[in-house]
Amino acid sequence: MGSWFISLDWLQVMTVGVMYFSVLYFTTALVNTWLSQRLMPAIGFGRRLDPRPLRPGQLRREIGESMMSILIFGTGLVVPWGLLRLGWAQLATAPSVAQIIIEIIVLFFWNELHFYLNHRLLHTRLMRRFHVAHHRSHVATPFSTYAFHPVEAAMLGSVPLIPMLLHDFSFAALASLPVISIVLNSLGHANYEYSRSAPARGPLAASRRHHLHHACYHGNYGFLLPVFDQLFGTGLPLDAADDRIAARGGDGAT
Incomplete structure (x- = not known):
């Protein structure tokens, strides 16, 4: 299944990569914006987490910086492509559905650990x-x-490299990793809690945890799961940002 990817030249790999990450970014951002600002408030499901207004020009800046990241992620696909072309990594041959599912689960947990470690370092x-x-x-x-x-x-784009050197993953599992990452990342940055109960529990609490991270800067370094923050004592209490939001609610700053 991944033979077509290996057969591409370096320029084709970069082009496909940039297009792939562009589609992922804009699709998830636009869908999540529609859900969090239109549909969910209209049906009374969930709640906005930080009521402060955005800073002037924030969306324009975010999109500009994200386009640079997309360029890095997309052109950076030449690294895993190069590992495959050089024979330093291999793709699984005719993987079963069960193998693909297991590999996706393994990559999900690796993504959680990789993000936490890099985030703490940052x-x-x-x-x-x-x-x-x-x-x-x-x-x-x-x-x-x-x-x-x-x-x-x-740093964050390097997530598939170590797994590829340790195991022959299926192409489907590797291709799913950016999809899982951007969907969960978009959930964490939605500034909206997709839950009937407040505060949300489990994976649905990811938006609240990451909202607290942005509002407070330190703490809540995990991605979707709170396990590493709990393990290393870096979790934030649910009211960690209340004073900051209340004190400066009108200017969008902390």
Whole structure:
């Protein structure tokens, strides 16, 4: 199934990659914006988390930074492509449906760990200058999902490399990884809690946890699951941002 990808030349790989990540980004951002700002409020399901207005020009800046990240993610596909062309990694031959499902689950948990470790690193004194661009969005939006400094984009985009060197994954499982990542990332940046109960529990609480991260800067470094924040004591209480929002509710700043 992935033989066509291996047969491409480097320029074709970059072109396909940029197109792929562009479709993922704009589709999830637009759908999530429609859900969180139109459909869900209209039917009375869920709630907005941070009521502060966006900063002037925020969406334009987020889209511009995200386009740079898309360029890095897309052209960066030459790295896994190169691993396959050089024979340093292999794709699974005729994988079963069960194998593909198991691999997707494994990659999901690896993505959680990879994100947490890189996110913690980006909040250290050594690396935080590369992460501050993302935190200019004190109020997150679905268009914040790829709004990274190029260094951060390169770090987060490296997620499939180690797994590929350790196991012969199916092409379908590897191709699903960016889809899983952007869907969950968009959920985390929606600034909207898709839940009847408040606060939400389990995976649906991802939006609230990441809203608190943007509002408070430190804490809640995980992606969808809170397991690593719980394990390493980096979770934030549910009221962590209340004082900041109440004190500066009209200016969109923290």
